[in-house]
Amino acid sequence: xxxxxxEAEHSIRMNRAKRNVISLIKYLIIITVxxxxxxxxxxxxxxxxxxxxxxxxxxxxxxxxxxGWREALxxxxxxxxxxxxxxxxxxxxxxxxxxxxxFMTFSTLLVAYVVARFHFKGxxxxxxxxxxxxxxxxxxxxxxxxxxWTTEPFASLWEGSKIPFMPFLPLWAGGLFAIxxxxxxxxxxxxxxxxxxxxxxxxxxxxNKFQVLFYVLxxxxxxxxxxxxxxxxxxxxxxxxxxxIYRGDTDTYPLSLVLPMLSKDSTNTYAHxxxxxxxxxxxxxxxxxxxxxxxVGNEADTAIKG
Amino acid sequence: MVGEKxxxxxxxxxxxxxxxxxxxxxxxxxxxxxxxxxxxNPFEQRFAGLGNYLRLFNSDDFFGEPFLNSLKVTAVxxxxxVPAVLTVSLLIAYVLSKKIxxxxxxxxxxxxxxxxxANVAIVLLWRELFxxxxxxxxxxxxxxxxxxxxxxxxxxxxxxxxxxxxxxxxSTMLIFLAALKNVPETLYEAATIDGASKLKQFxxxxxPMITPVILFNGVMRLVEMFQVFTGPKLITNGGPLxxxxxxxxxxxxxxxxxxxxxxxxxxxxxLFLIIMVFTxxxxxxxxxxxxxxx
Numbered sequence: 001x002x003x004x005x006x007e008a009e010h011s012i013r014m015n016r017a018k019r020n021v022i023s024l025i026k027y028l029i030i031i032t033v034x035x036x037x038x039x040x041x042x043x044x045x046x047x048x049x050x051x052x053x054x055x056x057x058x059x060x061x062x063x064x065x066x067x068g069w070r071e072a073l074x075x076x077x078x079x080x081x082x083x084x085x086x087x088x089x090x091x092x093x094x095x096x097x098x099x100x101x102x103f104m105t106f107s108t109l110l111v112a113y114v115v116a117r118f119h120f121k122g123x124x125x126x127x128x129x130x131x132x133x134x135x136x137x138x139x140x141x142x143x144x145x146x147x148x149w150t151t152e153p154f155a156s157l158w159e160g161s162k163i164p165f166m167p168f169l170p171l172w173a174g175g176l177f178a179i180x181x182x183x184x185x186x187x188x189x190x191x192x193x194x195x196x197x198x199x200x201x202x203x204x205x206x207x208n209k210f211q212v213l214f215y216v217l218x219x220x221x222x223x224x225x226x227x228x229x230x231x232x233x234x235x236x237x238x239x240x241x242x243x244x245i246y247r248g249d250t251d252t253y254p255l256s257l258v259l260p261m262l263s264k265d266s267t268n269t270y271a272h273x274x275x276x277x278x279x280x281x282x283x284x285x286x287x288x289x290x291x292x293x294x295x296v297g298n299e300a301d302t303a304i305k306g
Numbered sequence: 307m308v309g310e311k312x313x314x315x316x317x318x319x320x321x322x323x324x325x326x327x328x329x330x331x332x333x334x335x336x337x338x339x340x341x342x343x344x345x346x347n348p349f350e351q352r353f354a355g356l357g358n359y360l361r362l363f364n365s366d367d368f369f370g371e372p373f374l375n376s377l378k379v380t381a382v383x384x385x386x387x388v389p390a391v392l393t394v395s396l397l398i399a400y401v402l403s404k405k406i407x408x409x410x411x412x413x414x415x416x417x418x419x420x421x422x423x424a425n426v427a428i429v430l431l432w433r434e435l436f437x438x439x440x441x442x443x444x445x446x447x448x449x450x451x452x453x454x455x456x457x458x459x460x461x462x463x464x465x466x467x468x469x470x471x472x473x474x475x476x477s478t479m480l481i482f483l484a485a486l487k488n489v490p491e492t493l494y495e496a497a498t499i500d501g502a503s504k505l506k507q508f509x510x511x512x513x514p515m516i517t518p519v520i521l522f523n524g525v526m527r528l529v530e531m532f533q534v535f536t537g538p539k540l541i542t543n544g545g546p547l548x549x550x551x552x553x554x555x556x557x558x559x560x561x562x563x564x565x566x567x568x569x570x571x572x573x574x575x576x577l578f579l580i581i582m583v584f585t586x587x588x589x590x591x592x593x594x595x596x597x598x599x600x
Binding site for chain 2: 244
């Protein structure tokens with residue numbers, strides 16, 4: 001009797017020790033990875049307050065200085081000889097980000113609703129085309145689209161336009177036409193996860209298709225709508241190749257074109273470069289953290305369903 | 307539905323139909339047509355059949371030489387980034403899927419680089435991190451490793467660019483995390499009773515259960531990586547000696563800087579065909595390794 005007891009106790013103790021080791025390894029892995037994830041950003045913060053380049057691994061500046069930030073916040077000019085204003089660049093960026101996010105979020109929602117909830121001839125073809133374009137490289141569309149946008153009558157819509165948002169038309173026009181297959185695909189997967197009984201119940205109460213969408217489905221879909229909007233915001237805000245191809249006068253340059261031109265040189269210290277960089281990424285970070293409770297995880301849940 | 311209007315779905319789809327025609331079908335066909343012509347001067351082009359394609363595969367040609375190089379370089383980039391992103395994100399997702407304190411904080415921390423990573427400001431930061439006296443070399447010196455001239459060698463430059471992409475494993479990780487949560491806990495319990503080790507459980511339960519998601523992530527990343535642009539463009543601008551000059555950068559230079567839409571389109575089509583061949587092969591192979599539970 002006595003022997004078996006100690007043996008059992010021993011094995012419990014062993015298991016507990018083993019479990020502790022495993023959980024130690026787990027934390028070790030994720031803390032190390034988290035360090036690699038965040039330290040460069042922390043270092044950038046430190047460098048923006050430093051008089052010269054940080055020459056040690058530490059992110060704390062040897063010579064603390066606010067000069068980078070003071071000059072960075074000056075507009076126009078931003079302490080650079082070239083005279084770009086970062087605030088104007090930010091506004092230029094927003095002139096395609098806002099319409100793109102606004103239009104694309106809802107146009108793709110509508111298409112997904114139709115594909116997921118209507119019965120009609122050709123539905124399978126529409127779905128197949130959405131999937132096919134999801135996997136098609138954007139590169140193959142880029143050159144003819146450039147020819148399209150630089151040929152009349154479309155060129156005069158945006159080239160040199162003085163109307164807000166219009167100089168950036170080629171970057172957001174697709175939003176009006178639900179061309180982002182990934183958003184459509186995400187919405188469709190989510191619609192499929194909502195039981196049709198909910199729709200049916202509303203129909204019995206006399207609702208029509210639109211009322212069902214607005215009063216029944218969209219409230220349930222709120223997290224995914226926010227997720228899609230956030231993903232569209234991030235990709236549009238960070239886009240570099242699009243603005244590069246469709247660039248106009250220098251005063252219409254968005255952040256992604258202005259920042260590379262203001263790199264370290266005789267008039268720009270590292271503090272200048274990095275404080276501007278932080279201004280450049282502030283908006284996506286603020287928006288990400290404010291929408292985060294809806295966001296993290298949802299993108300994922302969607303993608304795997306179906 | 308009784309009384310449902312038959313035409314309603316088609317009316318609602320009108321914007322999408324226009325969008326598909328103008329932004330997808332038209333440019334798709336037109337880029338192929340463009341690729342069959344040869345640019346003579348800014349105002350004239352003439353039919354060349356597959357001439358552009360033949361030139362691109364001739365290593366002595368003005369366009370063929372950099373193109374074949376860019377194919378090789380892009381292949382190296384894809385070959386390393388896709389498996390690296392999948393492995394890191396699956397490993398982290400697996401750890402996070404277990405009961406862990408502060409899971410939300412870690413998930414957010416791992417996602418922040420993905421929110422920012424493609425941003426020009428961060429790409430420029432990356433370039434500074436890998437300078438001779440940058441953060442990376444400072445870190446290595448703490449470990450007693452000599453400073454590396456990252457942008458002086460092709461392997462170093464490629465490593466810096468690959469590193470930037472692997473750093474942004476966040477969205478792939480989230481997709482894996484959701485998939486892992488859907489693996490029934492009972493499977494692990496049964497395996498534990500049978501005495502299977504954690505590693506064994508990972509091999510025979512976790513991996514097979516999430517193969518559909520590995521397929522999804524793999525294909526999406528592959529399509530993405532073949533088109534890499536911002537990182538190499540701003541970090542190395544293709545250097546040293548063209549060793550990081552990716553296909554998409556070359557297409558940009560040829561088509562948009564030198565205004566040779568014909569040659570640029572031919573390059574895009576080859577890229578498209580390569581991606582398509584890989585995608586089809588992966589889907590074909592999926593019946594041997596992807597398990598669908600329902």
